Amino acid sequence: xxxxxxxxxxxxxxxxxxxxxxxxxxxxxxxxxxxxxxxxxxxxxxxxxxxxxxxxxxxxxxxxxxxxxxxxxxxxxxxxxxxxxxxxxxxxxxxxxxxxxxxxxxxxxxxxxxxxxxxxxxxxxxxxxxxxxxxxxxxxxxxxxxxxxxxxxxxxxxxxxxxxxxxxxxxxxxxxxxxxxxxxxxxxxxxxxxxxxxxxxxxxxxxxxxxxxxxxxxxxxxxxxxxxxxxxxxxxxxxxxxxxxxxxxxxxxxxxxxxxxxxxxxxxxxxxxxxxxxxxxxxxxxxxxxxxxxxxxxxxxxxxxxxxxxxxxxxxxxxxxx
Numbered sequence: 645x646x647x648x649x650x651x652x653x654x655x656x657x658x659x660x661x662x663x664x665x666x667x668x669x670x671x672x673x674x675x676x677x678x679x680x681x682x683x684x685x686x687x688x689x690x691x692x693x694x695x696x697x698x699x700x701x702x703x704x705x706x707x708x709x710x711x712x713x714x715x716x717x718x719x720x721x722x723x724x725x726x727x728x729x730x731x732x733x734x735x736x737x738x739x740x741x742x743x744x745x746x747x748x749x750x751x752x753x754x755x756x757x758x759x760x761x762x763x764x765x766x767x768x769x770x771x772x773x774x775x776x777x778x779x780x781x782x783x784x785x786x787x788x789x790x791x792x793x794x795x796x797x798x799x800x801x802x803x804x805x806x807x808x809x810x811x812x813x814x815x816x817x818x819x820x821x822x823x824x825x826x827x828x829x830x831x832x833x834x835x836x837x838x839x840x841x842x843x844x845x846x847x848x849x850x851x852x853x854x855x856x857x858x859x860x861x862x863x864x865x866x867x868x869x870x871x872x873x874x875x876x877x878x879x880x881x882x883x884x885x886x887x888x889x890x891x892x893x894x895x896x897x898x899x900x901x902x903x904x905x906x907x908x909x910x911x912x913x914x915x916x917x918x919x920x921x922x923x924x925x926x927x928x929x930x931x932x933x934x935x936x937x938x939x940x941x942x943x944x945x946x947x948x949x950x951x952x953x954x955x956x957x958x959x960x961x962x963x964x965x966x
Contacts, residue, residue: 676888677781677827679928682953682961693781693827695733697966698722704743708759711744712767716774723778733827734775735783735894735965738768742794746812753797755807758815765819772825781827783931783965785894786813786878788833789871790862796838799866799874809881817885828890830931830965831878835871836860836896843867848908849915859896868910869919875911875927876920883924890928894965899946901930902956907946909958930958931965 678685684693698719700706706715719736726734739745745764747757758764768784775782787795798805820826836859845851850868852859879891893911895901900910909915913926934948943949953962 676822676824677890678888679890679961682959684929684961691732693733693963695726695731695735695780696722697735699735699785700737700740704737704740704745707738707767707771708745708764709761710763712763712770715767716770719771720774723775723780726780727778732779733781733783735785735830736771737785737788737833739786740788741790741792742798743792746808748794748797753794753801753804755798755804755811758812764812765816768816769819769823772820772823776823776825780825782825783827783830783892785830785833787831789835789837791838791865796865799870802873802877805874805877809878813878813881814885817882817889820889821886822888826889828892828928829879829882831875831891831893832871833894834896834933835875835893836900837862838865839871840864840867845869847918849910849912849918857900868915872910872916872919874920876916876922876925878925879916879927880920880922880925892927892929892931892963892965895930895932897944897946898932898934898948898951898956899944901932901958901962902946904955904957905946927960929961929963931963933966934964935966 675687677691683690685691701715701718702711705711722734726732742748745759746755747759748754749756771784772782798808817829836857839852839857839859841852841857841860841864843850843852845867849872852868875893882889882891895911899905899907903909903912911927911930916926917923932948934943936943948962948964956962
């Protein structure tokens with residue numbers, strides 16, 4: 645694939661494959677990562693993001709409670725290895741699918757605290773402090789689309805989601821505001837995993853009739869309208885606290901970020917605003933995943949390894965997040 649300055653590769657679980665860079669700047673200055681057109685900027689220079697998708701040490705049990713003393717040395721070792729290899733960015737999962745955090749009232753489904761002992765926010769801050777020592781940018785992925793009913797409650801019910809926003813997300817964004825190691829917030833990993841195929845809607849943003857997306861591999865629970873609302877409200881909440889923060893989503897495949905090829909960009913500003921109603925609740929760049937077919941070892945014809953960034957016709961940077 646022809647790589648541009650708006651693309652980077654992140655590979656999963658402790659194994660890092662680094663792409664040869666045409667432009668590289670170490671992220672160690674007072675300036676934050678920003679977006680200009682289809683490029684990332686740092687220290688007034690274009691920067692090519694390259695690194696790995698660590699994901700987790702213990703799925704959903706890395707931050708808050710008393711998990712972090714076990715997590716930190718293992719993550720720090722990966723920061724060291726990435727620094728030695730010349731990488732500059734790491735994607736790390738935070739809540740996963742409500743395995744442990746945030747703390748939710750099991751009767752009402754409302755979020756009541758980040759965790760059970762007040763350590764969660766400090767743990768995530770320390771994660772970024774540690775990354776900064778190695779000149780690594782962190783992309784914290786808040787959620788992963790899965791089957792857990794606690795997560796589903798937040799997607800279904802905006803009041804429950806607002807309890808998370810007020811009690812966890814805004815305090816977290818406040819604590820991390822301006823941090824040099826904060827690359828961007830990734831709202832959710834592969835939302836398509838729990839979407840309904842052939843969902844009927846008069847709006848193309850939400851309608852999936854007649855198109856075999858291959859979605860719903862974790863089960864058919866939500867339509868695009870619910871999921872995009874979930875993303876829109878959280879993105880807007882982050883930006884209300886930290887207007888300089890970048891926000892993205894770990895999108896399943898390139899086919900859903902473009903209006904070309906007879907497709908619909910489900911994550912356009914327009915679609916996100918229609919779903920959630922929040923003007924600021926949009927994405928600053930697209931983080932798209934790319935996997936080959938397990939049987940034929942071939943990539944989807946609209947996948948990121950079959951195209952260069954301009955082929956998708958979008959006006960934001962694109963990264964390869966997995």
